[in-house]
Amino acid sequence: MSLLFRAGTAALRHRGRPPLRRSSTFNVSGYMPEAASFPGVRDFPGLRALSLQQPDRFWGALGRERLCWISPFHSVSNCDLGQGSIRWFEGGQLNVSVNCIDRHVHKSPDKVALIWERDEPGAQVKITYRQLLEVTCRLANTLKRQGVRKGDRVTIYMPASPIAVASMLACARIGAVHSVVFAGFSADALADRIQDAHSETIITSNQAVRGGRVIELKKTVDQAVKLCPSVKRVFVAMRTENKVLMSNIDIPLEEEMMKEETACDPVAMESEDMLFLLYTSGSTGKPKGVVHTQAGYLLYTSLTHRYVFDYHDGDVFGCVADIGWITGHSYVVYGPLCNGGTTVLFESTPVYPNPGRYWETVERLKINQFYGAPTAIRLLLKYGDEWVKAHDRSSLKTLGSVGEPINSKAWDWYYKVVGEGRCPVLDTWWQTETGGICIAPHPADREAEIVPAMAMRPFFGINPVLMDDQGRRLAGNNISGSLCIAQPWPGMARTIYNDHERFVNTYFKAYPNHFFTGDGAYRSKEGYYQITGRLDDVINISGHRLGTAEIEGAVNQHRVVAESAAIGCAHKIKGEGSYVFIVLKDGIDIAEHIINKELKDIVSQKIAKYAAPDFIQVVMRLPKTRSGKIMRRVLRKIVENKVDELGDLTTLDDYTAVQEIVAGHKLILEKEAKNSSS
Ligand code: WT7
Numbered sequence: 001m002s003l004l005f006r007a008g009t010a011a012l013r014h015r016g017r018p019p020l021r022r023s024s025t026f027n028v029s030g031y032m033p034e035a036a037s038f039p040g041v042r043d044f045p046g047l048r049a050l051s052l053q054q055p056d057r058f059w060g061a062l063g064r065e066r067l068c069w070i071s072p073f074h075s076v077s078n079c080d081l082g083q084g085s086i087r088w089f090e091g092g093q094l095n096v097s098v099n100c101i102d103r104h105v106h107k108s109p110d111k112v113a114l115i116w117e118r119d120e121p122g123a124q125v126k127i128t129y130r131q132l133l134e135v136t137c138r139l140a141n142t143l144k145r146q147g148v149r150k151g152d153r154v155t156i157y158m159p160a161s162p163i164a165v166a167s168m169l170a171c172a173r174i175g176a177v178h179s180v181v182f183a184g185f186s187a188d189a190l191a192d193r194i195q196d197a198h199s200e201t202i203i204t205s206n207q208a209v210r211g212g213r214v215i216e217l218k219k220t221v222d223q224a225v226k227l228c229p230s231v232k233r234v235f236v237a238m239r240t241e242n243k244v245l246m247s248n249i250d251i252p253l254e255e256e257m258m259k260e261e262t263a264c265d266p267v268a269m270e271s272e273d274m275l276f277l278l279y280t281s282g283s284t285g286k287p288k289g290v291v292h293t294q295a296g297y298l299l300y301t302s303l304t305h306r307y308v309f310d311y312h313d314g315d316v317f318g319c320v321a322d323i324g325w326i327t328g329h330s331y332v333v334y335g336p337l338c339n340g341g342t343t344v345l346f347e348s349t350p351v352y353p354n355p356g357r358y359w360e361t362v363e364r365l366k367i368n369q370f371y372g373a374p375t376a377i378r379l380l381l382k383y384g385d386e387w388v389k390a391h392d393r394s395s396l397k398t399l400g401s402v403g404e405p406i407n408s409k410a411w412d413w414y415y416k417v418v419g420e421g422r423c424p425v426l427d428t429w430w431q432t433e434t435g436g437i438c439i440a441p442h443p444a445d446r447e448a449e450i451v452p453a454m455a456m457r458p459f460f461g462i463n464p465v466l467m468d469d470q471g472r473r474l475a476g477n478n479i480s481g482s483l484c485i486a487q488p489w490p491g492m493a494r495t496i497y498n499d500h501e502r503f504v505n506t507y508f509k510a511y512p513n514h515f516f517t518g519d520g521a522y523r524s525k526e527g528y529y530q531i532t533g534r535l536d537d538v539i540n541i542s543g544h545r546l547g548t549a550e551i552e553g554a555v556n557q558h559r560v561v562a563e564s565a566a567i568g569c570a571h572k573i574k575g576e577g578s579y580v581f582i583v584l585k586d587g588i589d590i591a592e593h594i595i596n597k598e599l600k601d602i603v604s605q606k607i608a609k610y611a612a613p614d615f616i617q618v619v620m621r622l623p624k625t626r627s628g629k630i631m632r633r634v635l636r637k638i639v640e641n642k643v644d645e646l647g648d649l650t651t652l653d654d655y656t657a658v659q660e661i662v663a664g665h666k667l668i669l670e671k672e673a674k675n676s677s678s
Contacts, residue, residue: 032307037061051460052487058461059088059490063299066338068103069094070268073295079488081513084504087272088296088490095266096275096298097136097173100337102266104129112342114162115316117361119209119348124365127162129340132169134262135162139170139253141260143201146233146251150175150267153199153277157190157221159183159208160323160345163237163253165333167203168323172275175267176201179277179289182324183208183215185608187223193279194224196289197497200232203253205239211352218244225249271295277497278326280432281545282506283537285553289497290432297435298338300491304436304459305335308426309369309398313340316395318367320346320358320376325544326432327402331371335436350376356387359418363391370418371400371428375542377410377418379573385417393418400426402437403543404575405531411453429455429531431517432545433507435491438462439529454530463487466523467511474523482535483521484514537632539568539576546611551578554606555599555613560588565622565630569615569639577614579639581661583621592618615672617664621657634658638665 028035028047038061041047051058056076063073073092079085104111109130116125127135148154154176158164164180171178179197181190194202202225208215218236222245225231235253236246246252269275275297277289305311317336321327323345336343344365350358350372358380362370380387399419406414406427415425428440439455439462442448450456458464466474466481474481485492492515496503510516520532534540537548551566564582571577580599584590600612623631637646643662649655 034062034065037065048460052463055461055487055489059299062303063089063092063295063490066302067094067295067299068099073271077488077490081488081508081515084495084500084508086488086492086494088293088488089271089299092271092295093268094271094295095173095269096294096334097140097169098266099298100169100172100334101129101133101136104337104340105133107340111340113337114165114343114345115365116160116162116345117347117365119212119352121348121353121357121360122364125162132162132166135166135257136169136173137262137264138257138260139163139166140173140264142235142253142256143170143176144174144264145256145260146201146235148174148176148201151177151274152201153177153179153197154201154203155190155194155197155199156180157183157185157202157204157217158237158239159205159210160328160332160347161205161237161239162345163205164203164323165345168276168329168333169337172269173264173266175269175273177274177276179279180324180329181279182322182608183217184322184324184610186605187220188227188606189608190220191224191227193287193289194228194231196279196287197277198230200230201235202231202233203235203237205237206244207240207242209239210347211349214240214242216244222247269294272494274494276329278329278432280326281538281547281550282502283547283549285547285549287547287550288499288502288506290493291495291497292435292491293494296490296492298334300436300489301330301335302338304440304491305331305341306339308428308437308440308459309371309400311336311339311341311369314342315368315397316342316344316366317369317371318344318346318362318365319369319371319400320344320350321371321373321402326430326435327371330436350380351383354387355380355383356390359388359391359393362393362396366395368395369398369400370396371402373403373543374401374406374410375404375573375575377401377406377414378575381410381413382573388417393420396423398426399423400428402428402430404540405533406453408453415452424450425452426450427453427455429519429529431519433493433515434485434489434517435493438485438489439464439531451524451526451528454524454528456528458529461487461489464521464529465514466521467514471511477523477527478525480520480522480532482511483517483519483529483531484511485517486514488515539578541571541576541578541610542574544610546578546607548578550607551580551603551611551613554603554611555580555582557606558595558599558602560584560590560595561599562586563622565632565635566613567632567635567639571614574614578611579615579617579635580613581617581619581622581635583619615668617661617668619657619661619664621654623657623661624653625651626653635661638662641669 060076070093073089078087114127237253279287319331428437441450441456463486548566555564562585568576569579
């Protein structure tokens with residue numbers, strides 16, 4: 001519980017916009033047409049109460065209204081959180097690609113589905129629903145012809161592009177399970193994920209282009225494949241004109257696609273068949289393949305996309321996340337496409353060719369909802385307001401934030417400068433495991449106040465509770481605890497691939513019959529939620545999750561390292577960075593700048609560049625309990641410069657270890673101060 005803090009929310013309070021209506025007069029069916037199925041429910045609290053008290057009635061009606069079924073479901077939910085058994089819409093059959101493409105082609109074939117915002121500004125490409133269907137079908141037929149079958153796992157290693165989205169949807173069309181791996185992961189990390197998924201098929205591109213630089217994606221795949229003898233085929237799309245070395249398992253994707261038909265029969269999938277795996281970090285060194293299934297996930301992402309962002313037909317939705325993360329899955333691809341929307345695929349960076357890129361893109365593409373990460377906002381804030389003001393942002397209606405806490409300074413700048421005080425800023429809290437947004441300012445009551453830098457209110461069907469250390473539910477407000485969700489919802493993860501036991505142990509054991517999020521939260525006097533950060537050994541670097549055990553695993557592979565301990569530390573731009581303590585093997589003497597560089601390299605090579613440690617401190621020994629457990633609490637306090645809060649050290653086996661680490665940390669701080677002033 002030590003990581004929890006209580007924010008001074010009273011000082012932050014001001015209104016997102018003036019309250020025009022009170023919730024008690026809220027017109028439910030005006031707001032949510034599907035609510036016509038709930039006669040007698042007149043206001044927002046009534047609708048929310050219904051979603052919690054009669055979840056089957058609520059989700060059943062929405063499932064029938066919003067999704068297009070091949071055969072209808074016979075039960076809405078069948079869940080037992082104690083066992084980690086979660087089943088929604090059983091008996092129903094559907095195809096996700098039909099829901100995301102075909103049904104919109106019937107209505108408006110020439111509507112733009114994707115706007116590919118390529119790295120080079122002004123080079124965007126628009127893809128209509130009809131074109132997306134054709135590309136997806138050709139790709140699906142290619143996969144089938146090359147032997148990919150229903151249930152097979154397909155690893156996709158490419159940045160956001162129409163062909164990447166078509167790859168995901170082509171898998172969905174033929175019932176294959178996609179596993180998108182963020183294209184910034186190293187060959188080793190990619191190989192781990194290919195092996196864990198037993199994936200025989202990879203889809204990649206020859207190269208990637210980002211921030212004006214060319215990245216050799218195919219070469220990374222080649223290295224990974226060497227470690228994965230199970231891989232039978234690698235489809236290679238051409239992002240650039242440059243030829244790359246092709247081996248006998250490599251297949252030129254577009255060339256093969258051109259030989260295929262533009263139609264492909266969709267496979268009827270059961271609601272609970274797997275749709276995708278997505279690897280995310282946990283508190284062990286091994287990432288987990290979070291499994292999402294078909295109907296519940298699709299319904300939940302489309303509903304949250306529609307109501308959290310207030311997305312309307314004709315709007316251009318701009319989520320700048322990469323498709324390699326859950327945000328890209330839910331709010332670049334599945335949510336917006338299920339709603340027949342127009343979604344932006346952003347290939348570039350916030351500072352290419354200059355720090356005005358986001359806002360220049362907003363102006364050129366007339367983006368209505370912009371969804372980004374606090375780390376980028378903090379970075380852009382540093383460059384000043386001129387880069388924002390140089391561009392017309394009048395198209396913007398809502399601004400979203402996700403991935404990590406947004407501090408009030410960044411929130412304010414986003415609200416006042418970017419949104420000109422017109423657009424509500426939505427701090428949305430959710431996780432890879434929750435499938436879609438769970439807590440966000442006004443998922444229903446459009447006129448309700450927004451307190452800056454707070455995730456605020458649970459979405460329909462989400463029942464957040466706070467727990468104390470003894471596993472007791474905390475009643476009342478103005479209180480902090482472990483954030484759990486007390487009822488199942490359709491978007492939640494179903495299992496960890498090939499490791500259901502880990503799923504149950506991680507999420508359902510700490511607080512029986514509750515989903516444990518791993519986060520701490522504060523509930524304000526008014527009953528609003530604010531997320532205070534992870535309670536486990538997971539850190540959040542620029543909105544990307546990373547286990548400290550993964551960093552240690554990589555660092556420990558260096559020839560001179562005897563042992564290590566990694567912890568998170570505050571970082572001005574990234575939100576959190578990593579601070580690694582290492583003990584050298586006996587008799588080793590190595591220059592500091594050499595070990596620093598080599599350890600950064602090894603972490604980049606074993607995991608990804610973003611994971612490279614920010615600080616490395618060589619110590620004689622790590623503080624340990626008498627039973628040999630590393631006391632991370634002590635290391636955290638030292639790094640937070642709270643040496644006077646070290647607390648009870650009587651269980652420590654050697655107090656001089658702590659004194660030595662405190663002194664070494666001071667030196668690192670001094671050096672850091674010198675570097676940043678020079
Ligand atoms: C973790 C989940 C959800 C998509 C991106 C990250 C942190 C996420 C917020 C927020 C404070 C947040 C949590 C969570 N987080 N959104 N609005 N405020 N913290 O997905 O990689 O699964 O990470 O990100 O700690 O547990 P993810």
